[in-house]
Amino acid sequence: MADPAYVAVDWGTSSFRLWLIGKDDSVLAESRGNEGMTTAAKTGFAEVLASHLGKVNAPENLPVIICGMAGAKQGWVEAGYVDVPASLSSILTGAVSVPDQSRDVRILPGLAQRDPARPDVMRGEETQLLGALGPQSTGSQAVCMPGTHSKWVHVKNGRVSGFSSFMTGELFDAISKHTILSHAIAGADQSPADEAAFGSAVKTAYDRPAMATNLFFTARSGQLLHGLTAAAAQAKISGTLIALEIAGAMSDAGTGVDVTLVAAGRLQGLYEAAFKALSLSYNTIDADTAVRGGLAAAAKTIWPN
Amino acid sequence: MADPAYVAVDWGTSSFRLWLIGKDDSVLAESRGNEGMTTAAKTGFAEVLASHLGKVNAPENLPVIICGMAGAKQGWVEAGYVDVPASLSSILTGAVSVPDQSRDVRILPGLAQRDPARPDVMRGEETQLLGALGPQSTGSQAVCMPGTHSKWVHVKNGRVSGFSSFMTGELFDAISKHTILSHAIAGADQSPADEAAFGSAVKTAYDRPAMATNLFFTARSGQLLHGLTAAAAQAKISGTLIALEIAGAMSDAGTGVDVTLVAAGRLQGLYEAAFKALSLSYNTIDADTAVRGGLAAAAKTIWPN
Numbered sequence: 001m002a003d004p005a006y007v008a009v010d011w012g013t014s015s016f017r018l019w020l021i022g023k024d025d026s027v028l029a030e031s032r033g034n035e036g037m038t039t040a041a042k043t044g045f046a047e048v049l050a051s052h053l054g055k056v057n058a059p060e061n062l063p064v065i066i067c068g069m070a071g072a073k074q075g076w077v078e079a080g081y082v083d084v085p086a087s088l089s090s091i092l093t094g095a096v097s098v099p100d101q102s103r104d105v106r107i108l109p110g111l112a113q114r115d116p117a118r119p120d121v122m123r124g125e126e127t128q129l130l131g132a133l134g135p136q137s138t139g140s141q142a143v144c145m146p147g148t149h150s151k152w153v154h155v156k157n158g159r160v161s162g163f164s165s166f167m168t169g170e171l172f173d174a175i176s177k178h179t180i181l182s183h184a185i186a187g188a189d190q191s192p193a194d195e196a197a198f199g200s201a202v203k204t205a206y207d208r209p210a211m212a213t214n215l216f217f218t219a220r221s222g223q224l225l226h227g228l229t230a231a232a233a234q235a236k237i238s239g240t241l242i243a244l245e246i247a248g249a250m251s252d253a254g255t256g257v258d259v260t261l262v263a264a265g266r267l268q269g270l271y272e273a274a275f276k277a278l279s280l281s282y283n284t285i286d287a288d289t290a291v292r293g294g295l296a297a298a299a300k301t302i303w304p305n
Numbered sequence: 306m307a308d309p310a311y312v313a314v315d316w317g318t319s320s321f322r323l324w325l326i327g328k329d330d331s332v333l334a335e336s337r338g339n340e341g342m343t344t345a346a347k348t349g350f351a352e353v354l355a356s357h358l359g360k361v362n363a364p365e366n367l368p369v370i371i372c373g374m375a376g377a378k379q380g381w382v383e384a385g386y387v388d389v390p391a392s393l394s395s396i397l398t399g400a401v402s403v404p405d406q407s408r409d410v411r412i413l414p415g416l417a418q419r420d421p422a423r424p425d426v427m428r429g430e431e432t433q434l435l436g437a438l439g440p441q442s443t444g445s446q447a448v449c450m451p452g453t454h455s456k457w458v459h460v461k462n463g464r465v466s467g468f469s470s471f472m473t474g475e476l477f478d479a480i481s482k483h484t485i486l487s488h489a490i491a492g493a494d495q496s497p498a499d500e501a502a503f504g505s506a507v508k509t510a511y512d513r514p515a516m517a518t519n520l521f522f523t524a525r526s527g528q529l530l531h532g533l534t535a536a537a538a539q540a541k542i543s544g545t546l547i548a549l550e551i552a553g554a555m556s557d558a559g560t561g562v563d564v565t566l567v568a569a570g571r572l573q574g575l576y577e578a579a580f581k582a583l584s585l586s587y588n589t590i591d592a593d594t595a596v597r598g599g600l601a602a603a604a605k606t607i608w609p610n
Contacts, residue, residue, distance in 0.1 A: 112530060113526075114530055114531075116527075116531055117509075118523065119523050119526040119527045119529070119530045119531055120522070120523070120526045121526050121529055121530065149485075149522060164516075164519045165519060165522040165526070166518045166519050166522065167484065167518045167519075167521050167522050168518055170484050170485065171480070171484070171518055171521075173483075174479045174480060174483040174484050175476070175479060177483070178478075178479040178482070178483045179472065179475050179476070179479050180454075180475065204422075208553070208556065209514045209515035209517070210514035210549055210552035210553035210556055211469070211553040211556075212514070212517065212549060212553075213471040213472045213473055213476055213546070213549060213550060213553070214423075214469045214470060214471050214472075214553055216472050216476075217425070217454060217470040217471065217472050218423065218424050218425070221418075221424040221425045221426050221470070222421075222424045224424070224426055225417060225419055225424045225426065226419075226421055226424055241518070244515055244517060244518060245518060245519075247515035248513070248515035248516040248517075248518070248519055251513065251515055251516075
């Protein structure tokens with residue numbers, strides 16, 4: 001087993017993931033928890049980090065590189081934003097040091113788009129992006145990072161020209177739990193078992209995005225009039241939201257753009273099914289691999305050799 | 306004061322409104338309450354009606370005409386649906402009698418659109434529609450009835466060709482209360498005081514409906530980066546949802562269509578501001594006047610003179 005080189009941490013709003021990384025770039029050990037920013041803001045960031053470092057037996061003095069909400073204003077130490085347009089490599093150089101620690105702990109900045117007509121922010125996804133494309137990418141890319149607030153980033157020759165957040169995941173949750181449609185989908189699994197209904201909803205909403213809030217309602221009226229199943233109703237809501245996001249993002253992307261999906265698990269399956277339904281070509285990069293890649297690029301810039 | 310001719314009732318999911326109507330069509334007395342279908346299903350429909358009839362001193366044997374959710378499957382007596390396409394006047398003839406009452410009580414049917422690609426239902430709005438246009442209207446109309454589930458109905462020469470429900474009101478509620486945007490709008494009044502932000506959101510979402518869930522997010526990112534006020538954030542959410550609805554409905558309406566808004570109060574103000582921002586011409590009919598007009602047309606058909 002290689003000697004440890006550094007510790008990589010992805011610290012989100014509601015999740016914590018830490019990897020002990022070897023000098024040969026291999027993952028030596030991993031520790032996950034639910035002490036995201038919201039929890040850690042109450043119990044203490046230093047204590048959460050120390051507990052996970054203990055679990056992987058991280059040597060004293062081993063440096064730690066962190067991305068995500070730990071760098072937010074409500075986080076551990078505010079890491080600010082790099083303003084777009086910006087080169088991907090500029091993310092690498094904006095890390096802030098956490099003061100008064102026994103070891104070197106740094107937090108990477110987020111990205112901000114200050115255009116008053118399209119203000120946007122991200123924290124954590126910029127590191128995934130860096131890992132997915134590498135600091136010196138070429139060509140035109142549209143990178144899709146699905147989630148609670150999905151991010152679509154437009155990159156040309158290693159430079160982020162702009163990005164947009166879509167509230168897809170959070171709206172799916174709010175619609176499923178807090179509207180009349182909660183009855184329509186009661187009992188359905190979280191992953192749409194009804195692939196035909198999902199694909200059909202994706203195509204319908206992509207062609208006519210303005211009908212989105214009507215398409216939601218048909219999950220209920222379809223049940224009243226045609227006995228639509230709960231699984232099909234859920235697939236309709238999910239497919240409509242995802243297609244709305246893709247339609248919006250692709251209208252920003254222009255032509256000749258390569259679509260890269262950075263995802264894992266259930267969301268990877270849903271977005272791949274949506275791209276297939278729309279005959280859009282794409283390539284997928286695993287989200288964990290991407291964030292570790294971005295953290296590795298930062299670690300090697302900050303602590304060379 | 307004229308002699309009473311009949312009692313008109315608009316019985317919704319969460320509201321109850323009753324009018325004592327004179328032989329000269331004037332409103333002799335009114336009684337309102339919050340015993341909508343949901344409440345009445347527990348406490349008894351006959352008891353709720355009797356209590357309000359007592360409040361307006363309705364003579365024994367005076368007949369009662371009802372529209373709305375009292376005719377739903379979970380209501381008092383199921384009044385079924387008239388299937389579209391259908392003439393407006395066919396609504397008048399589909400009323401069902403409530404059995405075992407000391408007086409003649411009838412409930413009007415709803416409308417159903419059974420097209421499997423666009424299933425839809427309404428209960429109550431069909432009566433507003435009838436009152437707004439009259440049973441023998443001419444020309445092409447798009448009638449907008451905003452609410453929890455806004456309805457847009459397309460009518461040509463007195464015949465309903467189709468309609469669509471949009472979950473505008475309910476989504477505004479779910480987004481305002483159950484997403485991260487609840488923080489962005491905390492403290493704002495329910496009516497957008499920020500008319501400029503509302504008009505700008507309406508135009509932006511109407512031009513690019515696929516960006517809707519991104520525009521919602523900018524209510525938060527605009528606050529983070531530019532100190533957007535809570536009133537402006539709320540206006541942005543509301544304007545985006547209303548514009549999405551109008552964009553969808555107008556894409557169904559085709560050209561040369563007269564837009565009629567059937568609304569009152571806060572919603573009337575919001576939709577009128579949206580139509581003005583989009584330079585769409587419209588005429589407004591008061592929602593109460595419209596529903597009483599529809600109930601009057603039904604009463605006169607069922608109980609001539």
